[in-house]
Amino acid sequence: MKLLIIEDELSLKQSMVDFLTSAGYLCESVATHSDALEKIELYDYDCIILDLMLPDGSGLNLLKNLKQNHKSDGIIIISAKGELDDKILGIEMGADDYLAKPFHLSELAVRVASIIRRKSFNGQSLMNIGTIQIDTQGKEVTVNSKAVDLTQKEYQLLLYLAINKNRILSKNAIAQHMWGDDMDFADNFDFIYSHIKNLRKKLLAAGSDDCIRSIYGEGYKMQI
Amino acid sequence: MKLFTKYNRINISATIFIFLVGSVAFYFVLDYVLIRQLDETLRSEKEEISEYIRLHNQLPDIQNTKEQWITVVKASNSIPKPTTRTIYQFNTRDSENEPIRQLIFSITASNQTYEITVNKSEGETEDLLKLIILTTVGMIAMILLFNYLINRKLITQIWKPFYNTIDNIKDYAANQQSLSLSKEPIDEINLLNESLNSMTERIHKDYFALRSFTENASHEMQTPLAVIRSKVESLYQFAEGKENMMQQLLAIEDASLKLSKLHQSLLLLTKLENRQFVLNEPVNLKTILLHKIEERRDLFSAKNIQVSVAATDFEMYFHQHLAEILISNLLNNAFRYTAPEGKISIILNPETLSVSNSAIHDSLDTNKIFQRFYRASESDTGTGLGLSIIKEICTASGFSIHYQYEKAQHHFIILFQA
Numbered sequence: 001m002k003l004l005i006i007e008d009e010l011s012l013k014q015s016m017v018d019f020l021t022s023a024g025y026l027c028e029s030v031a032t033h034s035d036a037l038e039k040i041e042l043y044d045y046d047c048i049i050l051d052l053m054l055p056d057g058s059g060l061n062l063l064k065n066l067k068q069n070h071k072s073d074g075i076i077i078i079s080a081k082g083e084l085d086d087k088i089l090g091i092e093m094g095a096d097d098y099l100a101k102p103f104h105l106s107e108l109a110v111r112v113a114s115i116i117r118r119k120s121f122n123g124q125s126l127m128n129i130g131t132i133q134i135d136t137q138g139k140e141v142t143v144n145s146k147a148v149d150l151t152q153k154e155y156q157l158l159l160y161l162a163i164n165k166n167r168i169l170s171k172n173a174i175a176q177h178m179w180g181d182d183m184d185f186a187d188n189f190d191f192i193y194s195h196i197k198n199l200r201k202k203l204l205a206a207g208s209d210d211c212i213r214s215i216y217g218e219g220y221k222m223q224i
Numbered sequence: 225m226k227l228f229t230k231y232n233r234i235n236i237s238a239t240i241f242i243f244l245v246g247s248v249a250f251y252f253v254l255d256y257v258l259i260r261q262l263d264e265t266l267r268s269e270k271e272e273i274s275e276y277i278r279l280h281n282q283l284p285d286i287q288n289t290k291e292q293w294i295t296v297v298k299a300s301n302s303i304p305k306p307t308t309r310t311i312y313q314f315n316t317r318d319s320e321n322e323p324i325r326q327l328i329f330s331i332t333a334s335n336q337t338y339e340i341t342v343n344k345s346e347g348e349t350e351d352l353l354k355l356i357i358l359t360t361v362g363m364i365a366m367i368l369l370f371n372y373l374i375n376r377k378l379i380t381q382i383w384k385p386f387y388n389t390i391d392n393i394k395d396y397a398a399n400q401q402s403l404s405l406s407k408e409p410i411d412e413i414n415l416l417n418e419s420l421n422s423m424t425e426r427i428h429k430d431y432f433a434l435r436s437f438t439e440n441a442s443h444e445m446q447t448p449l450a451v452i453r454s455k456v457e458s459l460y461q462f463a464e465g466k467e468n469m470m471q472q473l474l475a476i477e478d479a480s481l482k483l484s485k486l487h488q489s490l491l492l493l494t495k496l497e498n499r500q501f502v503l504n505e506p507v508n509l510k511t512i513l514l515h516k517i518e519e520r521r522d523l524f525s526a527k528n529i530q531v532s533v534a535a536t537d538f539e540m541y542f543h544q545h546l547a548e549i550l551i552s553n554l555l556n557n558a559f560r561y562t563a564p565e566g567k568i569s570i571i572l573n574p575e576t577l578s579v580s581n582s583a584i585h586d587s588l589d590t591n592k593i594f595q596r597f598y599r600a601s602e603s604d605t606g607t608g609l610g611l612s613i614i615k616e617i618c619t620a621s622g623f624s625i626h627y628q629y630e631k632a633q634h635h636f637i638i639l640f641q642a
Contacts, residue, residue: 015458100446170474
């Protein structure tokens with residue numbers, strides 16, 4: 001899976017490259033409009049992560065260019081302009097997703113995975129994490145071919161943990177992924193704990209390994 | 225008061241005053257002149273009598289008329305100087321008191337002193353005076369009327385461009401194009417228009433400068449925050465087995481989340497104050513409300529909070545995104561300040577949206593509650609901007625918001641028709 005990261009803030013670009021590389025993607029990165037143009041004309045990517053404000057041009061031009069050349073690369077816009085209008089414009093111009101800065105890298109990983117899943121139709125809908133198998137098309141989870149009945153929230157949580165497997169995810173990141181960022185949690189994260197507890201119980205009952213670990217109650221990790 | 229009314233009031237009262245004083249003075253002057261003329265006639269009569277006596281040394285044969293008559297009385301001693309006076313005598317013919325002018329003098333004829341009174345009715349003079357005064361008053365009335373009509377016509381015409389300008393600036397909003405008021409033949413109005421044109425152009429420029437500043441500020445601020453957050457996330461991976469480090473990283477993450485939320489809120493407030501939202505989308509508040517409550521179901525049940533909703537289905541012209549923010553903020557606020565096991569009740573109908581929740585604290589300070597960064601207590605960890613945002617959305621949309629504290633419950637009531 002090949003990704004192109006277009007971002008002019010170098011340390012943020014490096015963080016994304018490190019994170020997504022460790023998640024198993026092949027990452028290339030550029031910091032300017034002209035470099036990006038060169039890359040997208042020469043190569044095809046499974047997903048492009050596109051910052052809108054570049055020092056030598058707008059990311060929207062790159063988006064236009066991609067669409068004019070009928071490229072099928074998936075595109076996620078990441079922008080500091082969290083304006084709703086920009087978001088609508090980006091989606092209308094053919095971007096697949098929009099993520100406002102600042103975001104959690106684990107959230108970016110989920111969005112990238114989801115776009116790649118949507119773009120490729122050749123049996124990519126099955127994910128194997130240890131003994132757990134997730135069918136992302138039918139939203140079904142099986143452990144050793146035995147179906148596990150999960151609620152929508154539990155499924156969402158499992159997918160998030162699975163995509164970011166072997167990483168510690170803070171309760172902030174989990175809460176924002178599950179409930180969005182316009183919500184005020186008022187420093188009360190008990191509900192995450194109860195979802196994790198239920199998910200874990202169901203997976204264990206189905207015969208899976210105990211792979212979800214709590215990190216001092218401040219974060220969680222799916223260890224495979 | 226309208227310009228024309230004000231102008232007329234001063235103009236007409238001054239004119240009336242001047243004409244009144246003028247008329248009184250005119251009356252007295254005219255009266256004086258006419259009486260003098262009358263006295264002249266009487267004196268010439270006296271001269272005639274004197275002349276006759278000088279020639280014939282006897283009294284003339286006196287012909288009396290209705291208008292003028294002479295009475296002769298024998299007197300013992302003579303009056304040193306002839307005197308004139310006005311007396312009033314009852315006239316049987318007109319049955320009224322008639323003013324009569326008299327000239328009294330003494331004369332000696334055939335060694336006898338006579339006192340002669342020459343009488344002349346002032347009736348004619350009075351009639352003349354009356355006629356003249358009547359004509360004058362009529363003229364004054366005409367002048368006043370025409371003055372009023374001409375002024376009205378002239379003022380409305382001359383001031384028309386001024387009223388046009390007023391109409392134009394009345395509906396001016398900072399986010400619209402600068403005004404381009406036309407050139408007028410009157411210098412003062414032309415100057416006004418030019419000043420307004422350049423002023424609105426400046427406002428327009430400032431407005432856009434401010435707008436792009438807030439947008440750029442947003443970019444400049446969110447990018448470093450994104451860096452902090454991504455680095456913290458990378459560091460989490462080294463925190464296994466180090467509880468202290470995990471907690472510290474979480475504190476950094478919390479702070480960066482709060483900072484970006486704070487910044488987004490301030491940005492939103494600025495945009496609301498700039499009236500950057502157009503409220504013309506049909507919005508169903510009930511749908512949004514139920515959706516937002518559903519999103520928070522886990523949060524509510526974690527605190528064992530009961531939520532009851534009585535909502536009617538209706539559409540109103542509003543802004544979808546603002547409606548979502550409004551309802552989210554109301555719910556966030558209610559959630560944050562409801563004690564565990566508490567209750568939240570929401571009523572929504574075409575007139576009002578009210579959110580009530582059981583209170584943790586006592587009544588909030590009604591004067592400060594919608595102020596930015598107001599917090600009910602020291603331990604409050606919210607941004608302190610939620611209620612300001614609600615208030616600003618209401619202001620921008622023409623709603624009114626009220627807070628009440630009753631039976632240990634906070635009530636936030638929004639009236640859609642303010």
